[in-house]
Amino acid sequence: MADTVTDEGFLLAILNSTPVVDGVPTDDFADMTRARGWLAGAGGLGTEAELRDVLAIRQALQAVVRGEQPADVLAPTLQGVTYVPAVKDGQITWTLSVAPERELAVRAVLAWDALARHSPGRLRPCANDECRLFLVDHSKANAARWCSMAVCGNRLKARRHYQRVRNMQVE
Ligand SMILES: [Zn+2]
Numbered sequence: 001m002a003d004t005v006t007d008e009g010f011l012l013a014i015l016n017s018t019p020v021v022d023g024v025p026t027d028d029f030a031d032m033t034r035a036r037g038w039l040a041g042a043g044g045l046g047t048e049a050e051l052r053d054v055l056a057i058r059q060a061l062q063a064v065v066r067g068e069q070p071a072d073v074l075a076p077t078l079q080g081v082t083y084v085p086a087v088k089d090g091q092i093t094w095t096l097s098v099a100p101e102r103e104l105a106v107r108a109v110l111a112w113d114a115l116a117r118h119s120p121g122r123l124r125p126c127a128n129d130e131c132r133l134f135l136v137d138h139s140k141a142n143a144a145r146w147c148s149m150a151v152c153g154n155r156l157k158a159r160r161h162y163q164r165v166r167n168m169q170v171e
Contacts, residue, residue, distance in 0.1 A: 007111035008136060010042055011123075014058050014108050015065065015134040016147075025132060029055060044104040053077070053105035061112055065134055066125050074109050081106050128152035 017028040029035035032051065039054060040046030057077050063069035081102075083094045098106050115123050115136065126133045127145035131152050137144040146153040 007107060008115060011061075011108050011111035011115065012134060012136060013042070014054065015062055017058065018062070018132050020130060020132050023130070029058075039104060042104060045101055047101055050101040050104055053102055054108070057105040057108050061108060062132075062134075064112070065123055074112075077102070077105050077109050126152050128155065 019026055019028070029038070029051065032048070035051050036046040036048070039050055044050050044054075057074070060069065060073045060077070064071050064073060080098070082097045084097045085092050085094055087093075096103065096106065096110075112123070119136070119138075122137045122142065124135060124137070126135060126147035128147075131147060133147035133152075135144060135147045
Protein backbone atom coordinates (compact mmCIF):
# COMPACT_ATOMS: atom_id res chain seq x y z
CA MET A 1 0.00 0.00 0.00
CA ALA A 2 1.27 3.45 -0.87
CA ASP A 3 2.44 5.43 2.13
CA THR A 4 0.47 8.36 3.48
CA VAL A 5 3.09 11.07 3.03
CA THR A 6 3.52 10.33 -0.67
CA ASP A 7 -0.20 10.21 -1.11
CA GLU A 8 -0.63 13.54 0.65
CA GLY A 9 1.69 15.09 -1.93
CA PHE A 10 -0.19 13.30 -4.67
CA LEU A 11 -3.56 14.55 -3.35
CA LEU A 12 -2.29 18.15 -3.08
CA ALA A 13 -0.85 17.99 -6.59
CA ILE A 14 -4.26 17.00 -7.93
CA LEU A 15 -6.14 19.58 -5.87
CA ASN A 16 -3.67 22.28 -6.88
CA SER A 17 -3.70 21.55 -10.60
CA THR A 18 -6.14 24.41 -11.31
CA PRO A 19 -4.10 27.45 -10.23
CA VAL A 20 -4.91 31.08 -11.00
CA VAL A 21 -2.06 32.46 -13.09
CA ASP A 22 -1.96 36.25 -13.54
CA GLY A 23 -5.60 36.45 -12.50
CA VAL A 24 -6.74 33.77 -14.96
CA PRO A 25 -7.92 30.32 -13.80
CA THR A 26 -5.85 27.65 -15.52
CA ASP A 27 -5.83 23.86 -15.65
CA ASP A 28 -2.54 21.96 -15.57
CA PHE A 29 -4.37 18.95 -16.98
CA ALA A 30 -5.92 20.81 -19.92
CA ASP A 31 -3.11 19.61 -22.17
CA MET A 32 -3.96 15.93 -22.43
CA THR A 33 -0.48 14.77 -23.42
CA ARG A 34 1.06 16.55 -20.46
CA ALA A 35 -1.68 15.37 -18.10
CA ARG A 36 -1.28 11.76 -19.18
CA GLY A 37 2.47 12.03 -18.69
CA TRP A 38 1.89 13.35 -15.17
CA LEU A 39 -0.49 10.49 -14.33
CA ALA A 40 2.01 7.92 -15.58
CA GLY A 41 4.66 9.61 -13.43
CA ALA A 42 2.37 9.32 -10.41
CA GLY A 43 2.20 5.56 -10.87
CA GLY A 44 -0.84 5.46 -13.14
CA LEU A 45 -1.35 4.19 -16.65
CA GLY A 46 -1.56 7.56 -18.37
CA THR A 47 -4.67 6.58 -20.30
CA GLU A 48 -7.56 8.78 -21.35
CA ALA A 49 -10.03 6.82 -19.17
CA GLU A 50 -7.77 7.31 -16.16
CA LEU A 51 -7.52 11.05 -16.83
CA ARG A 52 -11.33 11.29 -17.02
CA ASP A 53 -11.62 9.64 -13.59
CA VAL A 54 -8.94 11.86 -12.09
CA LEU A 55 -10.57 15.03 -13.48
CA ALA A 56 -13.93 13.96 -12.04
CA ILE A 57 -12.50 13.22 -8.62
CA ARG A 58 -10.47 16.44 -8.66
CA GLN A 59 -13.64 18.46 -9.11
CA ALA A 60 -15.43 16.45 -6.40
CA LEU A 61 -12.56 16.71 -3.89
CA GLN A 62 -12.08 20.43 -4.51
CA ALA A 63 -15.79 20.99 -3.81
CA VAL A 64 -15.69 18.83 -0.67
CA VAL A 65 -12.60 20.55 0.74
CA ARG A 66 -14.14 23.96 -0.01
CA GLY A 67 -17.25 22.84 1.87
CA GLU A 68 -19.42 23.27 -1.23
CA GLN A 69 -20.42 19.60 -1.45
CA PRO A 70 -20.93 16.81 1.09
CA ALA A 71 -18.42 13.94 1.08
CA ASP A 72 -21.18 11.77 -0.44
CA VAL A 73 -20.11 13.03 -3.88
CA LEU A 74 -16.99 10.85 -3.50
CA ALA A 75 -19.05 7.67 -3.24
CA PRO A 76 -19.22 6.79 -6.97
CA THR A 77 -15.41 6.66 -7.14
CA LEU A 78 -15.32 4.14 -4.30
CA GLN A 79 -17.94 1.84 -5.76
CA GLY A 80 -16.71 -1.74 -6.01
CA VAL A 81 -13.36 -0.92 -4.37
CA THR A 82 -12.08 -3.55 -1.94
CA TYR A 83 -8.99 -4.32 0.08
CA VAL A 84 -7.76 -7.89 -0.22
CA PRO A 85 -5.78 -9.41 2.66
CA ALA A 86 -2.93 -11.85 2.15
CA VAL A 87 -0.47 -13.46 4.53
CA LYS A 88 3.19 -12.93 3.72
CA ASP A 89 6.17 -13.62 5.97
CA GLY A 90 3.85 -14.13 8.93
CA GLN A 91 2.10 -10.78 8.44
CA ILE A 92 -1.15 -9.78 6.88
CA THR A 93 -0.85 -7.30 4.05
CA TRP A 94 -3.74 -5.46 2.42
CA THR A 95 -3.85 -4.73 -1.28
CA LEU A 96 -6.20 -2.30 -2.95
CA SER A 97 -8.35 -4.13 -5.47
CA VAL A 98 -9.72 -1.91 -8.20
CA ALA A 99 -9.56 -1.74 -11.99
CA PRO A 100 -6.09 -0.32 -12.84
CA GLU A 101 -7.45 2.74 -14.68
CA ARG A 102 -9.46 3.71 -11.58
CA GLU A 103 -6.66 3.31 -9.08
CA LEU A 104 -5.32 6.89 -9.10
CA ALA A 105 -8.74 8.43 -8.51
CA VAL A 106 -9.37 5.97 -5.69
CA ARG A 107 -5.96 6.71 -4.19
CA ALA A 108 -6.80 10.43 -4.17
CA VAL A 109 -10.00 9.75 -2.20
CA LEU A 110 -8.20 7.44 0.23
CA ALA A 111 -5.48 10.07 0.72
CA TRP A 112 -8.16 12.65 1.49
CA ASP A 113 -9.73 10.25 3.98
CA ALA A 114 -6.40 9.41 5.64
CA LEU A 115 -5.66 13.12 6.02
CA ALA A 116 -9.12 13.83 7.45
CA ARG A 117 -8.65 11.03 10.00
CA HIS A 118 -5.05 11.62 11.05
CA SER A 119 -4.93 15.40 10.65
CA PRO A 120 -8.51 16.66 10.88
CA GLY A 121 -9.00 20.25 9.74
CA ARG A 122 -5.50 20.50 8.28
CA LEU A 123 -6.42 20.45 4.61
CA ARG A 124 -8.09 23.68 3.57
CA PRO A 125 -8.46 26.15 0.72
CA CYS A 126 -6.11 29.13 0.67
CA ALA A 127 -7.71 32.11 2.45
CA ASN A 128 -7.02 34.35 -0.54
CA ASP A 129 -10.34 34.21 -2.37
CA GLU A 130 -8.62 34.97 -5.67
CA CYS A 131 -6.44 31.88 -5.23
CA ARG A 132 -7.69 28.40 -5.98
CA LEU A 133 -4.94 26.47 -4.25
CA PHE A 134 -5.15 24.29 -1.16
CA LEU A 135 -2.80 23.75 1.72
CA VAL A 136 -2.08 21.15 4.37
CA ASP A 137 -1.14 22.90 7.59
CA HIS A 138 1.51 20.94 9.49
CA SER A 139 2.26 23.73 11.96
CA LYS A 140 1.64 23.21 15.65
CA ALA A 141 -0.72 26.18 15.90
CA ASN A 142 -2.72 25.08 12.84
CA ALA A 143 -3.18 28.74 11.94
CA ALA A 144 -1.77 28.83 8.40
CA ARG A 145 -4.17 30.56 6.04
CA TRP A 146 -2.22 30.91 2.82
CA CYS A 147 -1.00 28.38 0.29
CA SER A 148 2.17 30.44 0.35
CA MET A 149 3.10 33.32 2.64
CA ALA A 150 5.37 34.66 -0.10
CA VAL A 151 2.62 34.79 -2.70
CA CYS A 152 -0.87 34.97 -1.17
CA GLY A 153 0.01 36.07 2.35
CA ASN A 154 2.03 39.08 1.27
CA ARG A 155 -0.30 39.99 -1.55
CA LEU A 156 -3.24 40.20 0.83
CA LYS A 157 -1.28 42.06 3.46
CA ALA A 158 -0.23 44.56 0.81
CA ARG A 159 -3.81 44.99 -0.36
CA ARG A 160 -5.08 45.55 3.18
CA HIS A 161 -2.35 48.07 3.78
CA TYR A 162 -3.26 49.87 0.56
CA GLN A 163 -6.95 49.91 1.53
CA ARG A 164 -6.12 51.22 4.99
CA VAL A 165 -4.02 54.00 3.55
CA ARG A 166 -6.71 54.85 1.00
CA ASN A 167 -9.46 54.89 3.65
CA MET A 168 -7.36 57.18 5.79
CA GLN A 169 -7.03 59.59 2.88
CA VAL A 170 -10.80 59.56 2.29
CA GLU A 171 -11.63 60.31 5.90
ZN1 LIG B 1 -3.04 31.06 -2.18
